[in-house]
Amino acid sequence: MEPVAERRPRKDAARNREAVLAAADDLFAHCESPEAVTMADIAAAAGVGKATLFRGFGDRTGLIHALYEARLEPVRIAIEAGPPPLGPGAPPLQRVPALLDAVLCFKLDNRHLALALESAGSSDSPYRAAHYDRWHRTLQAVLEQIPGLTDSAFTAHALLAATRADLVEYLAGHEQVPRERLRAQLAAYTARLLGPLPQQG
Numbered sequence: 001m002e003p004v005a006e007r008r009p010r011k012d013a014a015r016n017r018e019a020v021l022a023a024a025d026d027l028f029a030h031c032e033s034p035e036a037v038t039m040a041d042i043a044a045a046a047g048v049g050k051a052t053l054f055r056g057f058g059d060r061t062g063l064i065h066a067l068y069e070a071r072l073e074p075v076r077i078a079i080e081a082g083p084p085p086l087g088p089g090a091p092p093l094q095r096v097p098a099l100l101d102a103v104l105c106f107k108l109d110n111r112h113l114a115l116a117l118e119s120a121g122s123s124d125s126p127y128r129a130a131h132y133d134r135w136h137r138t139l140q141a142v143l144e145q146i147p148g149l150t151d152s153a154f155t156a157h158a159l160l161a162a163t164r165a166d167l168v169e170y171l172a173g174h175e176q177v178p179r180e181r182l183r184a185q186l187a188a189y190t191a192r193l194l195g196p197l198p199q200q201g
Helices: 002-030 039-046 050-057 060-081 092-109 111-119 130-143 152-161 165-174 179-194
Strands: none
Touching: 002 039, 002 050, 002 060, 002 111, 039 050, 039 060, 050 060, 060 092, 060 111, 060 130, 092 111, 092 130, 092 152, 092 165, 092 179, 111 165, 130 152, 152 179, 165 179
């Protein structure tokens, strides 16, 4: 009987976690500003107490990070094990723009969540965040495969700067630049920086 009693809190905790992430996801997707979404708002929308949020996620930044990671998981799987050009096996001059397009599309689809994550913890630089470090390391590793490219670390930073959440929000929200135009502009910028793709055939 004791194992059954131990299992119930874990089931309740998992159910609460799913409810909290779903509520936070909805609130960030429909808010006017990510700063306006509070832990109290999320707790109320999820139907749990604030103490549940702090026990499960530590603080607001921890909750935002958990939600970001959950939304990012399909993209990560595609990068690590999916078909080329986003997945392994593509030539680096094809894979680099595919990786950047994936970052841009993810941030366009999760604009307020990405903004909330990049602005969370104002005492820390967004460049020191784990999610940024992961994108940078992945991109740098592919850039290192391009013959003649001598500073892959800086180039990765420069390319990722074009996908910063605040820039994406400004262009897509304030400037009203259409999604496909943003994607085309990023692809053209990447091509100019790295040079044309090799001719086929």
